[in-house]
Amino acid sequence: MRPMLIAPSILAADLARLSDALHGMEEAGADLVHFDVMDGKFVPEISFGEILLRAVKRECALETDVHLMIRDPEKSIPSFIRAGADRITLHLETLDDPYRALSMLKEAGVKAALSIRPDTPVEALFPYLSCCDMILMMTVQPGFGGQAFLPDSPERIRLLAEEIRRQELSVDIEVDGGINFETLPLAVNAGANVIVSGSALFKGDLAANIRRMRAVLDEAEETDA
Numbered sequence: 001m002r003p004m005l006i007a008p009s010i011l012a013a014d015l016a017r018l019s020d021a022l023h024g025m026e027e028a029g030a031d032l033v034h035f036d037v038m039d040g041k042f043v044p045e046i047s048f049g050e051i052l053l054r055a056v057k058r059e060c061a062l063e064t065d066v067h068l069m070i071r072d073p074e075k076s077i078p079s080f081i082r083a084g085a086d087r088i089t090l091h092l093e094t095l096d097d098p099y100r101a102l103s104m105l106k107e108a109g110v111k112a113a114l115s116i117r118p119d120t121p122v123e124a125l126f127p128y129l130s131c132c133d134m135i136l137m138m139t140v141q142p143g144f145g146g147q148a149f150l151p152d153s154p155e156r157i158r159l160l161a162e163e164i165r166r167q168e169l170s171v172d173i174e175v176d177g178g179i180n181f182e183t184l185p186l187a188v189n190a191g192a193n194v195i196v197s198g199s200a201l202f203k204g205d206l207a208a209n210i211r212r213m214r215a216v217l218d219e220a221e222e223t224d225a
Contacts, residue, residue: 161191
């Protein structure tokens with residue numbers, strides 16, 4: 001069974017106090033820092049870039065989980081690798097040659113991941129699973145924080161998990177979008193093991209929310225065992 005990992009999304013953090021948030025994430029037992037990169041083209045919003053990623057790496061020892069929601073990501077991959085990305089997720093819809101792009105990540109020692117929009121069939125990912133360390137299943141439309149979890153997401157996650165098992169692969173399934181304490185069990189029971197959450201974690205006491213989420217994940221692991 002793949003380990004259950006918590007990846008708070010700093011898109012929902014108070015950037016004026018990002019250092020405090022990063023230290024709080026570490027102390028509370030988060031596993032990854034989720035770092036959304038948006039270019040205003042592939043998705044409507046603009047967010048972070050390599051400069052902020054370098055700052056995060058200086059401030060925090062957690063693994064960085066970089067989600068590139070941008071056009072022509074191959075051009076930016078080297079910059080984000082140099083900035084310290086540990087995992088990089090590319091959108092299948094943006095790639096002319098997914099095998100080549102994933103190879104760029106693997107050759108640099110970066111964990112390689114693919115994602116798709118919620119309106120792209122899950123089956124589009126199946127030819128590339130053996131090249132991936134992780135698949136990011138978007139459970140909202142990419143580009144905005146605070147959206148509601150899409151109701152067909154558990155079935156999409158389940159289809160992916162079944163195909164990963166069929167191919168006898170070890171691939172993480174990450175979920176991102178609308179993940180709170182009500183939707184978390186839906187995603188986990190469907191097969192997700194890497195949990196991105198923003199608003200649900202950063203609203204209120206971050207440490208308490210991470211501990212609460214960890215308890216839910218620990219219970220899921222015990223049930224599966």
